[in-house]
Amino acid sequence: MSAAWEVVIGLEIHTQLATKSKIFSGASTAYGAEPNTQACLIDLGYPGVLPVLNEEVVRMACKFGLAVNATVAPRSVFARKNYFYPDLPKGYQISQYELPIVEHGELFITDGEGNEKRIGITRAHLEEDAGKSVHEGLDRYSGIDLNRAGTPLLEIVSEPDLRSAKEAVAYMRKIHTIVRYLGISDGNMQEGSFRCDANVSVRPRGDEVLGTRTEIKNLNSFRFVERAINFEIERQIDVLEDGGEVVQETRLYDSGRDETRSMRSKEEANDYRYFPDPDLLPVEISEAFIDGVRETLPELPDDKRRRFVDDYGVKQDDAAILTVSRALADYFEEASASADAQAQVVANWVIGDLSGALNKEGLEIEACRIPAEDLAGLINRIQDNTISGKIAKEVFEAMWAGEGTADAVIEARGLKQITDSSAIEAIVDKVVADNPGQAAEYRAGKEKLIGFFVGQVMKETGGKANPGQVNEVLRAKLKEGGQ
């Protein structure tokens, strides 16, 4: 990207709220049911039916507002966004427009230079999702599945404070972390529970006025967000550098071709004719309600991260990784509590081998095969010299494979470390005797051959000898032999 251009990005993140029933009806929100089995008369927009607000969504929006240091509006209003589409049963979507439930929030991300950067959150408003059109296997027809119609969404709108695709992703990840910490969304991106629209523009660096923006719709993975934005930035810069003008329009990202395509221009945009929904009363939220919600707030990621650094002495970057999900952080804390080692050692295991094993199988920490207490047990066996760090890797894999606790694996496989010095001395003597040439070279000053001898000893012991001890005995014996 040219240094002459500054990128300006704002995100609209649609978060599906994890309620059992829909925002305005009692129908279930469970994912994956047979088409049109989870749509009641209200979701289908039958004549005469009326919406009734699910109070749980108000509580959830309120939680989010408090978590991002925002104002929770004492009075917010649902409006109708009018347009025709087959997956929109009423011919309007109930959404909040002029008076949203959450305004003026903020959160902090780490920018490209590793500095903390504030990103403003303009607003977050409640709305209902639409259904979806189904085209596969229907020949010349389109099918409509209204199971998703009426699912509660919280749309979180950022200020145009983001300056690169990387920052946009960092911000989106942060929101993702927060909504899952709060338990207000499962954040499942494959199922569409967490997706975003990106508003992207560029302007000559130093300019005050914003360039013309385009909106990239419906991005449902962090990778796509980054790629789509980067493509769009390049495209806009190319247009401008060729003397053209960016057209204000809505674009779609095609992940197969890794490009964005025009969907509709501003002229083709709908006039949504918003007006307050006369079927719903304004949402009135009292201070007492907000205080009640505040009491249910969990420790938030930033606070947890700081605590991990301050109280546990974990490295800054590692603390950030450990606090990405509440479950991972809990796992770390639980393991630390049972481990007789420095917390950083536990952090290394959690971030290293454990996360590696999870990633390999695409599992979340909730599905981890090794209980936190057992990981601590493994770490403790290293600490007390029962096994070496190297053997520990083998023990870990056996534990992952379901062979039981570290103690059980060590016992069953006979991996207990040899610390008996007479046993080690005997093996060392044998190895030195078997390799007279190398021993002579070592004595002649080629000291790096110590590695060779350590390797031989480990081979003889099946890796079970204490490496420090082996080293010590070897040096002594080799020196001895030279005299």
Added chain:
Amino acid sequence: MSSKDLHTQGLMQLAEGLENGDFTAVELVTALLDRIQAHDGELNAFITVTADAALQAAKRSDELRRKGDGGVLNGLPLVHKDIFCTRGVLTTCGSRMLENFVSPYDATVVRRMADAGAVMLGKTNMDEFAMGSSNETSYFGPVKNPWDLACSPGGSSGGSAASVAARISPAATGTDTGGSIRQPAALTGTTGLKPTYGRVSRYGMVAFASSLDQAGVITRSAEDAALLLGVMAGFDARDSTSIDHPVPDYLAGLGRPLKGLRVGIVRQHFDAGLDEETGSAVREALSVLEAQGASLTEVDLPNLDLSVPTYYVVAPAECSSNLSRFDGVRFGHRAENPEDLLDLYCRSRGEGFGAEVKRRILTGTYVLSAGYYDAYYLKAQQVRQLIADDFRKAFADVDVIAGPTAPSPAFRLGDKTDDPITMYLNDIYTIGANLAGLPGISIPCGFASELPVGLHLVGPHFGEEQILRTAHQYQLLTDWHTRCPEGYA
């Protein structure tokens, strides 16, 4: 009493007769179904007659009564305006759009009436989607006024009003968005009550203008209206705009004499637009109230002249959105062989809706459009607030506001169809109560050109007891409400 005369009775008398065992619900329902047979050909008051279901329900209510069970309306017949969803029964809303729509559920009003034991005889004709003041916009043809078959019964609850006036049904439900219960009641010599907005659930009532629509009843007397309101009223968790306010015993309050009642008169109501004979009848009625010890005071509603234009911004705006669900996709009329999605929308709606509905959808779409919203919709909401404030101030000094319900008696079918504005002005006295969410009642108070005239009484929020009591006391002294059109006695 001979079963031949059952149709002449109001609900209270019928309830007593059933209770005394003078006749059975089956006899009563049979007699009324016969009346429908005999008269609906000329009146066109019904879209659907549910004869079999009615007889079965009547049988059940007789059985319940024998066991000493049954609700307060047990065995009492009534008809529902075809805007109320009725499970398993056609619910057309007077439109081709819903010509074949069978509702899968009951409206709360329908449910409550049925739970109290009422027997539905059928569904009544109405202006399409309740948009009209003459019943001429119905896809199923206009309803005729029993007082003069060449005249309109008013609208939009015209079928309900005509069926009660013609002694086919003792009572009917209706809905009132700008006068759709009270104006037809006035034009047919019946009693029509529109409760406070939020008093009765709107769930299951096909929406026209959500912030104005309110369900009510058309009956032969205020007493019968009080009986039904007690059943219909009350909070409904399915309607967020229904209000959780205690439901008083409306019948118990009717007996209080009028001495000391403060009646407000609005001078503009008696200005130029009012038909002379109608004005005389209303003034005569006011003097009856005065003679009973009520005091008449002039009240000022300075913004009332803005009510019709305000209404014709707010109501179309809401209707343009409410009627978007009729898109030919899930229910209702669907155009044949659509070429594509746009064609499906355009032809389904183009064929399914009549001219007046289209006019209002267009008007509503316009006033909500970007660039016009502030000038029309927002301004109208502000004026609406002024009108509501005017009423609030007026009710600091008076208990009810009285005046004419409609500017003239029933007009001839076809007379106003070419001029929507004149038609709209028929609701000039009633619309204010809708904009302010107030209860209103129209009761017969005389004749003009041999056609019935209505006295309109408006109360403050939740002032149903006050207007019902005033109406009832007036009906104790007068017999206008018992007059029957010739040929229907």
